Amino acid sequence: MIITSPITTDNSWDTIFEDTSLVSHLTEAVIPAYLQERRWFAAKTSVLKQLVLDKVLPFPLPTPKGAYLLVVEILPDTGMAQQYFLPVAFVPKQTDSEQEPASIITPVIVNGESGLLVDALYTDVFRQQLFRYLIHNASVEVGTGFLHFLRGSVLKEMTLVNTDELNINSRLLGVDQSNTSIVYEERFFLKIYRRLFRDPNPDSEITYFLTERAGFKHSPRFAGSITWKRKGSYDVSVGLMQERIENRGDAWPFMLQHILRYFKRIEDKQTDVETIEQVKLLRPRKINQLTESLVNLIGFDVLQSVQQLALRTAQMHIALSSDVQDARFAPQYFNSDYTVWLKNRLLYQFDSRCGLVENNLGRLSGLALDYAREFLQRKADMINRILNFDDRKLTSCRIRVHGDYHLGQVLVTPPDDDFCILDFEGEPENAIHDRKVKQSPLKDVAGMFRSFHYAIYATVFNEQNEFTYPRRQLFAAGEKYYAAVVAVFLQKYIKTAQKHRLDIGYLPEIKYLLEYSLLEKAVYELGYELNFRPTWAIIPLQGVMQLLRG
Template sequence: MSNDSYGDGQFEVHYDTDWKNLLEEERFRRELCENILESYILNQRWYGGKASALKYIEIIDDFPIERENDLFYGIVLEVNYKEAFVQNYFLPIAFVTDGSLIGDKYITPIKLNGISGFLVDALLLESFRKQIFEKILEGDKFKYKEVAYRRGRTNDAKGYESSRLMGVEQSNTSIIYNEKYILKIFRRVYVDENPDYEISKYLTMKGIFTNTPKYLGSITLRFSNKNVITLGLLQALVPNQGDAWEYFTNELKGIFDEISKQHPDVHTLKSTRYLEQLELSKIPNNILAWCPKLFFEDVAQIATRTAQMHIALGSERSNTAFTPQAFGNDYTVWLKNRLIYQFENRINLVENNIYKLHGLALELAEELLKNKKIIRKQLLDFDEDKLKSERLRIHGDYHLGQILVQDHDFYIIDFEGEPESTIRDRKVKQPPIKDIAGIFRSFNYAIYATIFNNESEFNYSQEELFKIAEVLYSHIVGVFLHTYINEVQVANLNIGYIKEIEFLLQYCLLEKAVYELGYELNARPTWAIIPLKGISNILNQQNYE
């Protein structure tokens, strides 16, 4: 590498070749992987390996993306970790000489055949964004050797008008086109079709569930004769007022302000029976006095949309990727192995991080360690012989952040599945109740996050606020369950009888809370109290047989 400093601590690297032939230069490939990319990707929001020790990076595929005089390259990186696993990432790259186009958002300064410039992420450039959009609109999936650009049948775009990167940082990179369409470029990629692409296309083609962005096209890399990598998903842009997490935490702040203002005796507030279904008309007046009925109507509407999503995903009878399946021994073995491995990982995390916990969080962590044999037994008690319902393709990572809000209606997005899971595991058919557990845990999070973020403003002790939280949560669960179960049963979706639903929900709630604990201990230990309290509450409820 060159020793010419660029002035900001980075060095300008020199190569005696031009941009067109740069990727054939072995020294460039080696130095890109060994010296340049590590510091760059560690600072990217989409990089998911920050909690692991990076060992080395390799380029496992590269291909040109070109039209007329605009030449870019796509590279697929294999990131190897010291913990003996790998992740693959997609990075489109470009060479620019005009620094004003990208500011300080470059990978590295670089000089090619004496011409100084910058190696950059191509998505920063409008010319690149325009090119890939136009190729999708062409829809000739066999025109380019390595990459297939597909146009969905419902795509009504006439041409390129404008593009901009979506302002919110996330695990993928999203581009807004013509203020009507959104192209999600997958950063972490898999040698298989992405579930988000599969499910979005299925729901659009079947046309059964409309409260999700419509599939309009895709970009797929032919990685080998038998394997593909989904690089991009084009969908209709859903007008919205933000996501349901933001919406409901704002609503909950108002609810806690109101009850704090009225200050009723919390001992007069009663939770519903555990997992009891509750009609909107049966919500007690002493709850509605501080929690408006419209709040519960919103909960019921999410339940309706969730039920419609599952009905659509469970209605297939010919496409084997989506046909419902009965429970069986193979699934049970897969589930138990996966969950016990995950649980042991969480126990180790708690033991190694317990010094970070204080007060109630520490008490709950000690309770968890004391009860680890009971929890392990509950996870191993899954018995497929008692289950008469069916497994489906589900959302898999269902929470309030995956739902968009528009005028008291809700649109479900992002079907990629759990970030921790392998691509194969994300496609395993699961009980739809697992999604319900996910949304319940998310509501539980929203309630406790509201308390922790605003506790000094509320005119109650923490113990009293927790009592209010459980009362409110039980009524959310009751309204949701009543609406959801009625909706799916009318459509004859087989989710089992009440005892089976309650068993699966209890099981999946425990699974989700254990899953959450790992994230919190790694990312924000002060919030570990939320899944720890969730686990404690679940263990202290009646077990259904």
Template sequence: MASKTPPKPKHSLEFPLTWEELMKSVEFQKQLCGDVLQDYILQQRWYGGKASKLKYIDVLDYFSVQNESDLYYGLVIEANYVEAFVQDYFLPLGLVKHPDAVDGNIIAHIKLNEEEFWLVDASLLESFRKMIFEKITEGNKTKHQHLEYRRGRKCLDDDYTSSRFLGVEQSNTSVVYNEKYILKFFRRLYVNHNPDYELSKYLTNKGQFENTPGYAGSITLKFSDKNVMTIALMQEMIPNEGDAWDYFSKNIRKGIQAFNASKRDLAKIQKLSPLQQINENEVDAQLTELFGKSFFEDIETLAHRTAEMHVSLGMERINTEFTPSGYSYDYTVWLKNRLVYMLDNRINLLENNLHKLDGLALDLAQALLSNKKEVKKRFLDFDENRLKGERIRVHGDYHLGQVLVNERDFYIIDFEGEPESTIRDRKVKQPPLKDVAGMFRSFNYAIYASIFNHQDEHNKSIEEHFELAELLYDQMVGVFLYTYIDYVQSHNLNIGYRKEIEFLLHYCLLEKAIYELGYELNSRPRWAIIPLKGISSILNPEQHESSTSL
């Protein structure tokens, strides 16, 4: 049988060097960082600079990953942009003899001492993945003096048996080992420990929070005591049935379908005041019939797990990176500057994208533009002297997609923080209620997405669906808050008293909704109506007058 003809390469390199000598060649690095990598990374899902104009790429650092028989290189590449900022990325390199070994996913064709090879992302090669696992389980330091492999407490295996990729990801590359562990290669790198690494390690070793993947190992590139890069994080693999977004969305859709098939009088359903707390047994009977008792029991469980996470993150008394802090003038200045900058960005973005909106979304957008001074006033109306609660390290990007479901229990993952924030901002201690607000916005999204994505199934007006949405949302929030507040307060996490809790929740809800607006306008303008409706509800003076000032 004839061998498969290799694809014609876009780039071909040639050097009178061995693979062992290649990375020391200034000329090779120059050619690699030219058109070769510029063309390659633009095609990668993990590359986050597509919206900016790339000026040039440079190799910031490299290290070898090797054993007695195989050699690979780990590259830290620096992408420099015309807009005067840089981003660092991790790219492991390997050689193969036949491009079909990686399904044609190649970086370049290369000749070394007249012998032909194909340069590829080494993560595609099982031999590389096996070597990485073995080095982590051994916990050894390599010949590269700054590279550290660390074995974590939850790593119980010594032998490699298998590896596979975990689906398709946007910003990282995750590998499943032995069907027990997940190793996440961080493609975007920062000169600081990744928050996902820090929080995973803390919750495993000190926090005693069981409903998150345990820390099993990591790879760190260390330039000095204060200058490090987290290359990879390995954690326990949590058996799961998918994420909480799909789980709750399916149940919400079933409830909406039941509503459409019924003759429910929404006026008879109990209307709660904003952020009113209710016990799961106090949920309106009609909503329980539509969505099921188990639906609200699940909200209660999710609230309980969220509270456990925050209590764990707030229990540290020695490590200053995790000890709770009070509110301070410095924090207030940082917060206001950050939020006013974000608001100005969103307003400008909204003005430039009005032509993409119509109907209710356009009306809400114009109302926001008319009320931008009021939004700015809300962000500036933050007085640290009147807040008595504490700030802690938080998840930072908490929503239903960051929670796995298994047998009606919930496991919290991905502690990297908001992608738009700097690595330092992600580590700032925040009110734990910021995570709670993020989850409430996710509830709101799940409800309205179920309405907008299935309008062809509706036999009632959109206004009736909106009314149902608000009734359901308030009772989901009420159940969550009742459970959450009861647990954290009984476990000595200081989140303040009722008025402070309500102020912080409204403040953080507005922040999250404004943040979401930017994402939707950039990626899916049709969904911009969801954060716009959220912003409108939060700004409604009749509903929120008593609880949005402190």
């Protein structure tokens, strides 16, 4: 929603935020309305009890009017205070027709001059200035602190160019996402973190470590970062720049098309689903250990791609555990502190999900309703599983992990459909500290397995696919596909991990940690589905039932 009535101030642009009336108008009406329409604003479903401009930081630009970096702090009725990064600029009336509607915060009249208050990331001059500062490893004073622009090795070659005079082509990435990304020269992506945290963002931390220090080749290279630093206070990650990777898109549609072919082959051959081989879940298998008929239904090339994804996943974890001198990344054994943290977090999450299931039974039907009732009946079983986690029985190590690993976080790269892993921010529902806790690398493996499961059911739910088999048969066939690709992935992952001495334990421990992580992930997913897509709640419910029934 665009506010059509301009806000008027007699102050100059240099003192605009000293006008208390203007600030009140912005914080009480204008900015809340603007935030509600932004994809990156995480508190859309909450009532805002308070919104304040926590920081107003002048930011120099090579124009008569600079920008301001606003740190907007909101207090929702559903939780703790949150901070958001909103850089703003003034666009004069004679050029305001060129502005994208999504950039406009409000019309303003500043000391008699009409124009627009806009999100500065939509202005070319602001984007170019960010790039120049990154090229020059600049430290720019803002308020009582400074913005530190750290240049990565991939950017160093560009220092030979006089970037102060060079016109850098830039555009905002048009994809709807939780941050804002800028594309420079079709060669670099700069991700601006909209939500700010009291600690460096794990995305920036891990990307730098993997590509600048550990030599991992299958993630977009670190090109630079922007960090807000203040003496005696915590560092805040503002942005991460990475090299653009040529790709065919992420692995989600890649997997969907192959799963669809599997179902179509079943229907074309009029295969009896009962006759399809049932691989034991979480039991590693080589491709040649599957029946020929199952390999033909899935596709030998698909199973090879699954192996390749497993290889890249294991290599990521090997790289993440490679520096025993850096306390942030050195592997650690399981201990009682971790166990207490894990159980408390999962019990709280599980309790909230039980309430959601009880309140949404009326929105479910068929198999989903059956699973939901069994979920509630077996509440004690799941609590026991959570509480039975015992670090004293585990010999493997914990490391820094991706934390939100799924098919959408993997790019498919030409020419041979290899894989490139990205986005290390972790699960958005978790606190920033929790995202950095070292965990079993099998947590990421479980995340990818849950993503396989989702892709299967998403294919069945897509009404454009026009299947002739009833859904219950498709679900049964899908579960057999799932068990097979999990088995092939697991065999390649374990072999690679053990060859390079990544300590994931022996097979019984691997199976135990995978089952625990799969249960944790399915319970986490259940909250989203019941809140936003109740017809899809069958997917995490099926995942839970699969584990409980053994």
